[in-house]
Amino acid sequence: MYDCIVIGGGPAGLAAASAAWEQGLRKILLAERDVELGGILNQCIHNGFGLHYFKEELTGPEYAARFAEKLRETGVEVRMDTMVLDLKGAPGRREVHMVSRDKGYCIEEARSVILAMGCRERTRGAISIPGTRPAGVFTAGAAQRYVNMEGWLPGERIVILGSGDIGLIMARRLTLEGAKVLACVELMPYSGGLTRNIVQCLQDYNIPLYLSHTVTEIRGKDRVEQVVVSQVDGRRNPIPGTEMVFDCDTLLLSVGLIPENELSRQAGAEMDPRTNGPRVAENMESISLSGVFACGNVAHVHDLVDFVTEESLRAGAAAAHYVQSQGWESADGEGPVLPVQPGPGVSYVLPQAVRPAEMDKTCTLSFRVSQVFGPCKIILKAGEAQIASFPRERLAPGEMERIPLPKVLLERAQAQSVSVSVEEVSAQ
Amino acid sequence: MYDVLIIGCGVVGAATAFQLSKYQLKTAVLERENDVAMGTTKANSAILHAGYDPRPGTLMAKLNVRGAALAAELCSALDVPREQVGSLVLALSEEDLPKIQELYRRGIANGVPGVQLLSGEEAKAMEPNLAPEVCGALYAPTAAICSPWELCLALAETAVRNGVELHLETAVQGMQQTENGWTVQTNQGDFQAKYVINAAGTDAAAVHDMAAPHAFDIAPSSGQYWLLDKSEGDRVSHVIFQVPSAAGKGVLVAPTVHGNLIVGPDARATGPHDTSVTAAGLAYVQSCARRSVPSIDFRANIRNFAGVRAKSGEDFILQWADDVRGFLDLAGTASPGLTAATAIGEYAVELLQQDGLALQPKENFICARHRVRFKELPPEDRAALVQGNPAYGKVICRCETVTEGEILDALHGPIPPRSLDGVKRRTNAGMGRCQGGFCGPRVAELLHRELGIPLGEVLQDQAGSWLLRRETKGGAAHV
Numbered sequence: 001m002y003d004c005i006v007i008g009g010g011p012a013g014l015a016a017a018s019a020a021w022e023q024g025l026r027k028i029l030l031a032e033r034d035v036e037l038g039g040i041l042n043q044c045i046h047n048g049f050g051l052h053y054f055k056e057e058l059t060g061p062e063y064a065a066r067f068a069e070k071l072r073e074t075g076v077e078v079r080m081d082t083m084v085l086d087l088k089g090a091p092g093r094r095e096v097h098m099v100s101r102d103k104g105y106c107i108e109e110a111r112s113v114i115l116a117m118g119c120r121e122r123t124r125g126a127i128s129i130p131g132t133r134p135a136g137v138f139t140a141g142a143a144q145r146y147v148n149m150e151g152w153l154p155g156e157r158i159v160i161l162g163s164g165d166i167g168l169i170m171a172r173r174l175t176l177e178g179a180k181v182l183a184c185v186e187l188m189p190y191s192g193g194l195t196r197n198i199v200q201c202l203q204d205y206n207i208p209l210y211l212s213h214t215v216t217e218i219r220g221k222d223r224v225e226q227v228v229v230s231q232v233d234g235r236r237n238p239i240p241g242t243e244m245v246f247d248c249d250t251l252l253l254s255v256g257l258i259p260e261n262e263l264s265r266q267a268g269a270e271m272d273p274r275t276n277g278p279r280v281a282e283n284m285e286s287i288s289l290s291g292v293f294a295c296g297n298v299a300h301v302h303d304l305v306d307f308v309t310e311e312s313l314r315a316g317a318a319a320a321h322y323v324q325s326q327g328w329e330s331a332d333g334e335g336p337v338l339p340v341q342p343g344p345g346v347s348y349v350l351p352q353a354v355r356p357a358e359m360d361k362t363c364t365l366s367f368r369v370s371q372v373f374g375p376c377k378i379i380l381k382a383g384e385a386q387i388a389s390f391p392r393e394r395l396a397p398g399e400m401e402r403i404p405l406p407k408v409l410l411e412r413a414q415a416q417s418v419s420v421s422v423e424e425v426s427a428q
Numbered sequence: 429m430y431d432v433l434i435i436g437c438g439v440v441g442a443a444t445a446f447q448l449s450k451y452q453l454k455t456a457v458l459e460r461e462n463d464v465a466m467g468t469t470k471a472n473s474a475i476l477h478a479g480y481d482p483r484p485g486t487l488m489a490k491l492n493v494r495g496a497a498l499a500a501e502l503c504s505a506l507d508v509p510r511e512q513v514g515s516l517v518l519a520l521s522e523e524d525l526p527k528i529q530e531l532y533r534r535g536i537a538n539g540v541p542g543v544q545l546l547s548g549e550e551a552k553a554m555e556p557n558l559a560p561e562v563c564g565a566l567y568a569p570t571a572a573i574c575s576p577w578e579l580c581l582a583l584a585e586t587a588v589r590n591g592v593e594l595h596l597e598t599a600v601q602g603m604q605q606t607e608n609g610w611t612v613q614t615n616q617g618d619f620q621a622k623y624v625i626n627a628a629g630t631d632a633a634a635v636h637d638m639a640a641p642h643a644f645d646i647a648p649s650s651g652q653y654w655l656l657d658k659s660e661g662d663r664v665s666h667v668i669f670q671v672p673s674a675a676g677k678g679v680l681v682a683p684t685v686h687g688n689l690i691v692g693p694d695a696r697a698t699g700p701h702d703t704s705v706t707a708a709g710l711a712y713v714q715s716c717a718r719r720s721v722p723s724i725d726f727r728a729n730i731r732n733f734a735g736v737r738a739k740s741g742e743d744f745i746l747q748w749a750d751d752v753r754g755f756l757d758l759a760g761t762a763s764p765g766l767t768a769a770t771a772i773g774e775y776a777v778e779l780l781q782q783d784g785l786a787l788q789p790k791e792n793f794i795c796a797r798h799r800v801r802f803k804e805l806p807p808e809d810r811a812a813l814v815q816g817n818p819a820y821g822k823v824i825c826r827c828e829t830v831t832e833g834e835i836l837d838a839l840h841g842p843i844p845p846r847s848l849d850g851v852k853r854r855t856n857a858g859m860g861r862c863q864g865g866f867c868g869p870r871v872a873e874l875l876h877r878e879l880g881i882p883l884g885e886v887l888q889d890q891a892g893s894w895l896l897r898r899e900t901k902g903g904a905a906h907v
Binding site: 081 | 733810815826827884
């Protein structure tokens with residue numbers, strides 16, 4: 001019986017396993033489906049990782065290597081090339097079904113489980129782009145793998161739909177490889193990526209960004225030959241007469257990420273339709289599955305790996321605490337559980353609930369806004385009462401925001417729920 | 429000199445090849461594409477219809493009912509996914525009631541087992557997600573869902589294992605009657621045969637016209653679909669039809685054997701190869717489907733596609749061409765063409781026999797096929813499988829849990845795939861919610877490693893659907 005099984009060896013799993021070890025657990029198993037630790041960081045060869053956590057600029061593989069190195073110094077058992085297929089069992093005795101070439105099909109038991117499977121990309125199907133179905137339509141991450149891991153360029157003339165960070169990074173990467181990136185097309189009136197990526201990946205290379213536009217048709221029988229781009233109105237419907245035709249051989253899609261939670265769903269974790277991840281409490285423990293924790297992109301999509309690390313360290317430490325205090329004995333917990341809800345201007349908040357009795361001095365609330373805000377304030381409420389507010393110059397859906405929720409203020413308010421909202425501040 | 433040359437390896441050509449492979453004959457199938465099942469066979473509703481639609485007395489009626497039974501037998505023998513889920517044709521208003529009564533009468537006349545008229549309440553008790561407007565339904569318990577491309581593959585593979593030659597990437601360019609048969613010109617050279625069978629689907633009229641005076645037209649009609657994630661797979665448990673119209677059987681909602689939900693098709697006149705989808709067509713399908721099942725969540729879509737029906741008139745065209753000898757058309761095989769295909773193959777053999785082709789049964793005819801499906805096995809069987817061959821312990825496709833062992837089985841099977849989609853049709857790798865985003869590069873690598881296809885020549889699907897342009901500046905060797 002393991003104390004903890006960590007599913008996934010990307011940045012979330014690496015940090016969670018390290019933290020669980022540091023907090024004193026000694027029987028830890030980490031299962032990674034790929035042949036290397038580090039997950040998607042291994043194909044992110046650009047720099048900009050670690051600015052918050054290490055206060056220096058690292059590439060993705062460098063960032064991953066630091067944590068993989070750290071893990072190697074522990075006694076955490078790592079199984080590579082191992083796919084977890086099922087999560088069953090009961091609190092305190094979870095069963096993790098996994099398969100690998102070396103060990104075959106195994107059912108391992110654990111006191112606690114940490115879900116760190118990351119996320120996947122939305123595809124053409126998710127957005128139903130009309131037209132033919134030729135080769136040459138790639139998700140940005142798949143193209144990134146071909147270029148950075150396999151050493152192959154998917155095409156020469158490229159249009160990118162969506163201004164998510166991977167798409168922006170790939171615009172620059174493909175340009176440096178000698179491909180022509182004709183346009184980056186974004187459905188919304190604002191970019192979905194980090195501002196720094198818009199500047200460094202598009203503007204520096206004179207790649208036009210068409211906001212409030214989308215791809216309305218893919219043409220080409222065998223391979224992409226053209227895409228048609230149209231402007232959209234305020235309700236995101238294409239405006240007839242605004243069509244632009246691009247001659248290209250490749251369309252990259254950077255149209256969003258979806259936490260990969262088939263395992264969590266099978267296991268019966270209660271899900272949040274806003275994050276597409278399990279509903280978690282202040283310690284990243286699933287609200288419905290005692291002793292099952294979730295962290296990183298499986299819980300909600302992050303834009304910075306530094307925050308994945310920070311969140312996963314908390315999840316790992318919490319799993320250790322759960323095992324050491326035999327949390328399964330009191331599976332339903334004691335004391336009130338307060339739901340944390342997104343208010344106006346906010347699309348989701350994580351954690352989805354807090355248990356004041358279990359909280360440290362503060363708990364970090366992560367959230368995204370549902371639209372671009374200029375000068376504004378973030379309002380934290382307990383019940384109907386405002387307990388704190390945080391001024392901001394600008395907030396955008398592409399950038400995750402984090403605020404502290406102090407336990408003392410929560411206790412003082414004696415409320416039944418917590419909410420986060422954002423209000424525009426009118427110019428003075 | 430071949431005894432029989434079949435043009436086209438969709439499900440009709442494959443079924444005919446399979447039936448002929450039972451006999452001591454020299455048979456070849458010529459297929460223009462780089463794989464079997466590349467036309468209508470891979471893009472349709474995946475339904476084995478019970479047989480109440482066709483007008484009694486037609487070939488369509490006879491072969492639909494026979495085909496449904498024969499397909500059940502062959503799916504079982506050749507390990508093709510098939511589930512007899514039954515179908516409901518809904519009456520959504522009082523006006524629809526006489527139409528389902530007419531279908532009921534046709535079902536009885538066609539000999540469809542177990543057809544039954546239900547009240548709206550009975551139908552809704554069977555399918556809780558039906559629209560409240562449903563006021564009656566025709567229930568046909570023998571309707572089934574299947575994997576159409578796997579049915580075609582299984583028939584073609586078995587034919588090949590029984591000695592039939594399959595010539596892929598072989599496009600017919602012309603043909604002439606000779607003294608004792610036919611010479612067929614292709615891009616791969618000439619073929620001589622006593623008999624030629626035209627199973628060219630949407631191109632059947634064009635192929636016919638190479639051999640004999642123009643006799644029929646194919647009016648290609650495209651149908652667009654939504655294929656939804658498994659999260660929607662339980663929305664209905666039967667095939668849900670609306671009452672048919674002149675354009676076809678209308679928009680259906682059905683589970684698939686792979687656990688997804690399929691919704692479609694519309695009907696739009698197109699070219700024989702135009703499988704594009706349109707925003708208007710997809711929106712139309714959505715709105716029609718919601719009349720049957722209002723709660724479908726279309727945000728769970730993973731793929732849209734269209735197939736082209738090889739439609740010609742009211743009945744199948746299964747007959748000898750006029751003014752020539754030994755040229756058999758199997759044309760106009762639009763719905764219920766998939767259901768009838770196995771019976772069409774059987775019927776074609778009857779026609780050949782009547783014409784004097786001697787049929788000597790093979791003694792060692794193989795009528796079995798087995799495919800490892802790791803995902804569907806219980807833990808103990810999975811364990812045994814990996815112990816026997818570690819390649820079954822490496823999961824390549826995460827969404828559909830397809831292992832390297834299964835992909836190797838396909839790559840070294842009777843008809844090796846030559847593309848990512850070829851592997852997908854044989855193993856399900858890339859068929860899931862991420863649509864090959866993760867496993868695509870890994871499958872490409874396996875095609876390279878096992879079949880020696882250079883990575884730069886790996887195809888997505890048909891010829892010309894190249895995947896990768898060139899090596900990066902550092903080159904693949906440097907990564």
